Amino acid sequence: xxxxxxxxxxxxxxxxxxxxxxxxxxxxxxxxxxxxxxxxxxxxxxxxxxxxxxxxxxxxxxxxxxxxxxxxxxxxxxxxxxxxxxxxxxxxxxxxxxxxxxxxxxxxxxxxxxxxxxxxxxxxxxxxxxxxxxxxxxxxxxxxxxxxxxxxxxxxxxxxxxxxxxxxxxxxxxxxxxxxxxxxxxxxxxxxxxxxxxxxxxxxxxxxxxxxxxxxxxxxxxxxxxxxxxxxxxxxxxxxxxxxxxxxxxxxxxxxxxxxxxxxxxxxxxxxxxxxxxxxxxxxxxxxxxxxxxxxxxxxxxxxxxxxxxxxxxxxxxxxxxxxxxxxxxxxxxxxxxxxxxxxxxxxxxxxxxxxxxxxxxxxxxxxxxxxxxxxxxxxxxxxxxxxxxxxxxxxxxxxxxxxxxxxxxxxxxxxxxxxxxxxxxxxxxxxxxxxxxxxxxxxxxxxxxxxxxxxxxxxxxxxxxxxxxxxxxxxx
Numbered sequence: 294x295x296x297x298x299x300x301x302x303x304x305x306x307x308x309x310x311x312x313x314x315x316x317x318x319x320x321x322x323x324x325x326x327x328x329x330x331x332x333x334x335x336x337x338x339x340x341x342x343x344x345x346x347x348x349x350x351x352x353x354x355x356x357x358x359x360x361x362x363x364x365x366x367x368x369x370x371x372x373x374x375x376x377x378x379x380x381x382x383x384x385x386x387x388x389x390x391x392x393x394x395x396x397x398x399x400x401x402x403x404x405x406x407x408x409x410x411x412x413x414x415x416x417x418x419x420x421x422x423x424x425x426x427x428x429x430x431x432x433x434x435x436x437x438x439x440x441x442x443x444x445x446x447x448x449x450x451x452x453x454x455x456x457x458x459x460x461x462x463x464x465x466x467x468x469x470x471x472x473x474x475x476x477x478x479x480x481x482x483x484x485x486x487x488x489x490x491x492x493x494x495x496x497x498x499x500x501x502x503x504x505x506x507x508x509x510x511x512x513x514x515x516x517x518x519x520x521x522x523x524x525x526x527x528x529x530x531x532x533x534x535x536x537x538x539x540x541x542x543x544x545x546x547x548x549x550x551x552x553x554x555x556x557x558x559x560x561x562x563x564x565x566x567x568x569x570x571x572x573x574x575x576x577x578x579x580x581x582x583x584x585x586x587x588x589x590x591x592x593x594x595x596x597x598x599x600x601x602x603x604x605x606x607x608x609x610x611x612x613x614x615x616x617x618x619x620x621x622x623x624x625x626x627x628x629x630x631x632x633x634x635x636x637x638x639x640x641x642x643x644x645x646x647x648x649x650x651x652x653x654x655x656x657x658x659x660x661x662x663x664x665x666x667x668x669x670x671x672x673x674x675x676x677x678x679x680x681x682x683x684x685x686x687x688x689x690x691x692x693x694x695x696x697x698x699x700x701x702x703x704x705x706x707x708x709x710x711x712x713x714x715x716x717x718x719x720x721x722x723x724x725x726x727x728x729x730x731x732x733x734x735x736x737x738x739x740x741x742x743x744x745x746x747x748x749x750x751x752x753x754x755x756x757x758x759x760x761x762x763x764x765x766x767x768x769x770x
Contacts, residue, residue, distance in 0.1 A: 296313055297339060297340075298310060298313075298339060298341065306341055306345050307345045307346075307348035307349040307352070308349070308352070310335075310339065310341075310345070310346065310349035311349040311350075311352045311353050314329065314349070314353060314359075315353060315356070315358060318358055318359075318369055323369050324369065325369050325370065325371045326368055326369060326371050327368065327369050328366055328367070328368055329350075329359065329366070329367040329368065329369065330367075331366060331367070332346045332347055332350065332367075350367055357370060358370055392515060393511075393515045394511035394514055394515045395511065396509075396511060397509065397511070397735065399717070399720075399732070399735060400509060400735060403416050403720075403729060403731060404417075406724055406729055407729050411727060412724065412727050412728065412729055413727060413728040413729070413750065413754050413757060413758035413761065414729055414746075414749050414750065415683075415728060415729060415730050415745040415746055415747070415749065415750045415755070415758050415762075416729040416730050416731050416744075416745075416746060416749070417746060417749045418506070418555065418616075418704070418705070418746055418749070419615065419616065419620040419704075419746075419748070419749055420616065420617075420619070420620065420672075420704065420748050420749065421748065421749050421750065421751050423751060424671075424672060424675055424676075424748070425618070425619045426618060426619070426659065426664060426668045429659065429662075429664040429668065430619075430655060430659070432664075433655060433658045433659060433662075433664075434655070437658055439651075439654055441453075441650050441653075441654050442650070443650060445646055445647055446647050446648070446650055446653070447647070448635075448638040448639065448641070448642050448647060449473070449475065449476045449477065449634060449635075449638045450475070450476060450477025450478075450626075450647065450648055450653060451477065451648075451650065451653040451654070451657065452472065453654075453657050454477060454624075454653045454654075454656055454657040454660075455472035455473075455475045455477065455626075456472045457656075457657045457660045457661045458472075458475055458477075458626055458660065459471065459472045459475065460661070461660050461661075461665075462612075462628070465588060465595060466584075466587070466595065466598050466600070466601055467597065467598070467601040468598060468600050468601045468610065468628065470628050471631075473631050473634070474628055474629060474630065474631050474634055475626055475627070475628055475634065476626060476627045476634045476637050476638050476641065477624065477625070477626055477648050477653060478613075478625040478626060478627060478641065478648070479623045479624075479625065479645075479648060480613050480615050480620075480623050480624070480625040481583060481585060481611050481612070481613045481615065481625045482625075483625065483641070484611045484613075484625050484626070484627045484637075485507075485510070485512065485548075485581070485583070485611065486512050487627070487637045487640050487641060488546075488581060488609060488627070488637065489512050489513065489516050489518070490516060490640060491636050491637055491640050492546070492579070492633070492636075493516060493518060493545060493546060494517075495516065495517030495518070496517060496518075496519065497518050497519065497545040497546070498518070498519045498520075498521060498538075498542040498543055498544050498545055499513065499518050499519070499520055499521070499544065499545060499546045499547070499548060500520075500521050500522075500523050500535060500538055500539075500544045500546075500547045500548070501513075501520055501521075501522060501523065501548045502522075502523050502525050502529075502530055502548070502549065502550065502554065502737075503522035503523060503524050503525060503737040503738055503739070504525065504556055504557060504707075504733065504736035504737030504738075504739055504742070505525070505548075505550060505554070505555065505556075505736060505737060506550065506555040506556070506583075506736065507520075507548050507550075508520075508522075508735070508736050508737045509735045509736060519542065521538050521542055521544065522737065522738060523535060523538070525554065525557055525559060526559070527559055527698065528559065528560070528561065528562040528565060529549075529551060529554065529559055529560065529561030529562060529565055530549070530561065530565065530569075531565070532565055532568040532569050532572055535547065535569070535572055535578075536572065539572075539576055539578065544576070544578055545578070545579075546578065546579050546580075546581060547569070547573070547578050547579070547580045547581065548581045548583065549561065549569070549580060549581065549582055549583065549599070550582075550583045550584070550585075550586075551566065551582065551584070551587075551596070551598070551599060552584060552586055552587040552590075552596055552598075552702065552703075553586040553587070553589065553590075553700050553701070553702040553703025553704075553705075554703075555585075555586075555703070555705055555736075556705050556707050556731070556733070556736050556744040557698065557700075557705075557707040558698055558699075558700025558701075558702075558703050558705055558706065558707055559698065559700070560596060560701070560702075563596070563597070566597070566599055566602060567602070569599070570599060570602055570603060570605075570607065570608075573605075573607040573608075574605050574607060578607075579607055579608075579609060580599060580603075580607055580608045580609070581608075581609050581611065582598060582599045582600055582608050582609070582610045582611065583611045583612075584598055584600075584610065584611065584612045585612060585613060585615065585616040585617070586616055586617075586702055586703040586704065587702070588617050588669055589616070589617060589672060589673060589676055589702040589703055589704070590673065590701065590702040591673055591676065591677040591680070591701050591702055592701060592702075593673060598610065600628060606629075606630050608629075609627060609628070609629040609633065610627070610628040610629065611625065611626070611627055611628075612625065612626060613625030613626065614656060614660075616704065616748075617669065617672060618656075618659065618668070622652050622655065622656060623648075623652060624648075624652055624653065624656040673702075675752075676702075676703075676704060676747070676748055678752060679747040679748065679750065679752055679755060680699065680700065680706070680747055682747070682752055682755045682756065683706055683745060683747040683750070683755050683759065684697065684699050684706070686755060686756045686758075686759040686760070687706075687708070687759055690759050690760055690763040691759065691762075691763050691766070693711070694710065694711050694712060694763075694766065695708045695709065695710060695711065696708065696709040696711060697709070703748075704746055704747060704748025704749070705744055705745070705746050705747070705748070706744070706745045706746075706747055707733075707742065707744055708742060708743050708744070708745065709741060709742050710741045710742070710743065710766075712770060713741065714741070714766065714769055714770060715769070716732035716733065716734060716740070716741065716742075716743065717732060718769050719732070719743075719765060719766060719769055720732055722765035722768055722769055723761065723762050723765040725765070726761040726762070726764055726765045727761055728757075728758045728759075728761040728762050728765070730743050730744060730745050730762065731743065731744045731746075745758075745759075
């Protein structure tokens with residue numbers, strides 16, 4: 294075998310060997326039922342450890358392209374062509390080579406585990422079902438006739454809903470905007486994806502908060518962006534840090550969650566908001582303002598959004614109904630300059646031909662009715678009650694072991710563990726005990742933190758959830 298692995302390549306050597314043999318099988322160099330070199334022989338020939346060859350052969354066996362039998366050696370499978378002599382695709386390779394990256398394995402694991410009914414869910418970043426306006430939706434669906442059309446709607450979303458959102462953000466957020474400057478999206482997640490794909494290019498430098506929800510999103514890495522972190526303190530990011538980053542890396546876009554930030558629950562101070570807007574204008578850096586939580590203010594005072602303070606059109610404003618009404622409704626929106634909105638709308642059309650007419654109709658009816666203000670009032674009271682329940686439970690059960698910041702809105706509690714523990718071992722033990730949380734490292738560079746979502750946990754189960762977490766923490770210390 295003349296081929297040799299490239300030891301300077303970032304790809305593991307066993308994968309290089311597996312790739313080479315698989316290519317040889319595809320090209321016919323190694324035909325079906327032909328015998329491949331033994332592990333020991335191939336290891337000697339390629340000057341690698343035998344365990345490296347074993348790993349390569351195990352991967353090829355998992356793909357179904359080779360067969361390994363004790364006493365018979367390793368052979369190319371006779372079944373790789375499948376029925377009617379058609380080659381079976383190497384789906385593992387396709388999944389590995391795709392440009393759109395998967396979620397972190399830990400995130401996937403948490404999402405799978407939280408589907409179990411016997412597990413107390415303090416991990417999922419959403420409201421509990423008891424906080425959804427289910428009865429109001431039933432009333433709308435039963436009493437209000439649907440008068441929309443069932444074909445493809447306007448590329449930017451239903452016009453009636455965009456008018457309703459325009460009135461909504463003026464009343465609640467002091468944002469004056471024409472419906473032509475609004476795009477309806479499938480939640481805030483799609484809005485972020487469209488912005489990244491349409492307005493940035495591989496190699497661009499972007500700044501995100503540390504910690505932040507954005508840190509866990511693979512969309513930045515999938516797009517080939519360079520992400521730089523802005524530390525978050527009790528008043529949000531420090532604008533001076535943005536200046537330093539921009540001088541070094543020429544920041545092309547800034548992503549912020551100013552109100553009841555996920556995961557810390559902090560609020561960007563008014564003074565810092567003004568300074569961030571000044572820097573945006575000075576350097577020409579667009580700001581992506583993600584605002585899922587501002588209406589949850591326990592004090593019923595909504596802070597001025599960056600968009601409402603923006604006089605130059607530098608802010609793209611994202612919000613949704615996911616965190617304040619119902620996550621399954623999948624209604625979000627982007628507000629920005631008309632030409633940008635049209636660009637994003639064109640991309641959305643290429644992906645899904647526009648949003649479904651039914652959730653848009655329900656959202657229009659709900660947002661434009663008296664139901665909405667009543668629901669928000671209820672939500673604030675319920676979330677504050679849950680916040681108080683989780684903080685009192687932590688004080689009773691974990692007071693000497695955890696530090697936390699009690700937010701005045703939002704749905705998350707950010708906790709620092711006073712002792713040094715492996716947060717992944719803690720998660721495993723916690724899930725064995727029947728409670729889930731999210732390790733802090735999912736959200737950024739800091740170690741020794743955990744995030745509890747009190748908005749997802751039912752009030753009657755929060756104390757029990759913290760009790761189970763405390764037992765898990767004790768068992769691994």
